[in-house]
Amino acid sequence: MREIERKRILVTGGAGFLGSHLCDRLLAMGHDVLCIDNFYTGSKANIAHHHGEPFFEVLRHDITFPLYVEVDEIYNLACPASPIHYQFDPVQTTKTSVHGAINMLGLAKRLKAKIFQASTSEVYGDPAVHPQTEDYCGNVNPLGLRACYDEGKRCAETLFMDYRRQHGLTIKVARIFNTYGPRMHPNDGRVVSSFIMQALMGEPITIYGDGGQTRSFCYVDDMIEAFVRLMATPDDFPGPVNLGNPEETTMLELAEKVIDLTGSSSSLVFRPLPSDDPLKRRPDITLARARLEWQPRIGLDEGLGRTIAYFARLLTDKPHLSAVPLH
Numbered sequence: 001m002r003e004i005e006r007k008r009i010l011v012t013g014g015a016g017f018l019g020s021h022l023c024d025r026l027l028a029m030g031h032d033v034l035c036i037d038n039f040y041t042g043s044k045a046n047i048a049h050h051h052g053e054p055f056f057e058v059l060r061h062d063i064t065f066p067l068y069v070e071v072d073e074i075y076n077l078a079c080p081a082s083p084i085h086y087q088f089d090p091v092q093t094t095k096t097s098v099h100g101a102i103n104m105l106g107l108a109k110r111l112k113a114k115i116f117q118a119s120t121s122e123v124y125g126d127p128a129v130h131p132q133t134e135d136y137c138g139n140v141n142p143l144g145l146r147a148c149y150d151e152g153k154r155c156a157e158t159l160f161m162d163y164r165r166q167h168g169l170t171i172k173v174a175r176i177f178n179t180y181g182p183r184m185h186p187n188d189g190r191v192v193s194s195f196i197m198q199a200l201m202g203e204p205i206t207i208y209g210d211g212g213q214t215r216s217f218c219y220v221d222d223m224i225e226a227f228v229r230l231m232a233t234p235d236d237f238p239g240p241v242n243l244g245n246p247e248e249t250t251m252l253e254l255a256e257k258v259i260d261l262t263g264s265s266s267s268l269v270f271r272p273l274p275s276d277d278p279l280k281r282r283p284d285i286t287l288a289r290a291r292l293e294w295q296p297r298i299g300l301d302e303g304l305g306r307t308i309a310y311f312a313r314l315l316t317d318k319p320h321l322s323a324v325p326l327h
């Protein structure tokens, strides 16, 4: 059903976890969506349900190379998001964040198109301030294993701000905190997918450190709602704006919830913390509440229930899948 005037919207990384949900949403709003992806971590299965739709197009393309298309708006999501994936080829990760941003900003400049950047809470590094507000400049180790992602995303934010100042571009920068839901990669080593996969397979659930470290988890539908609202804010509001769930959960609580909801008999095993793994992470979403009139609505139990149902289906279809205990 069309709600609004149809725009041509480019979604980079549109076959990934968040990108595919964003494509769903934009198509449901009546837009004409061009999804581009190099399928590094994304998959055709995530967008297969749109195959043959008249206002959906897919293009295999790597955003580290220039792209010439005609669109009205750009959502730049392309970039592997989980440590296991972005550390596999760290040089490519930096290239995707930095060259990719330059290419997409260049495209936006030529087209005078509004452009959205999927930035990340990782720009705060291991924060000395808790919870993090947008004016906190972060505490990132530029030499560590996570730096290809953290510094790449920081540089992308700089590029977005400079294109705004220097070329007058309309930009929207979202700092995304942990998001989960159906279509997360089952082997991405992130905590929600790992715990669910381990629980469903009856394997021990791996907890790093003592399990007292916290994260905040936002369900994907809430996050996509925030993207669309941010894009619709007046041109003089570039962000950055924190998007995430301010409710904190310890890893131990999460593991217990997953065991409960899956009815699994999995035990817990403890391993040392990986390097540069932040101990605390929670967004201050005061700005998002004020400017987007947004806050997460879907609670952890409901969101985990939907995610567990997705992974259970995946395991029925592909029983050879395994859990990767790294997050």
Ligand SMILES: NC(=O)c1ccc[n+]([C@@H]2O[C@H](COP(=O)([O-])OP(=O)(O)OC[C@H]3O[C@@H](n4cnc5c(N)ncnc54)[C@H](O)[C@@H]3O)[C@@H](O)[C@H]2O)c1
Pocket: 012, 013, 014, 015, 016, 017, 018, 019, 036, 037, 038, 039, 040, 041, 042, 043, 061, 062, 063, 064, 076, 077, 078, 079, 080, 081, 082, 096, 100, 118, 119, 120, 121, 175, 176, 177, 178, 179, 180, 185
């Ligand atoms: N999911 C989260 O919790 C989270 C948190 C913070 C930030 N983000 C950001 O949101 C965006 C989407 O994350 P996601 O969780 O959907 O990850 P994802 O890995 O599922 O999706 C990323 C997509 O980008 C594609 N891609 C990677 N490099 C590319 C390139 N050079 N050219 C074209 N396509 C490329 C991948 O194939 C994949 O489809 C990323 O930019 C990520 O940094 C996500």
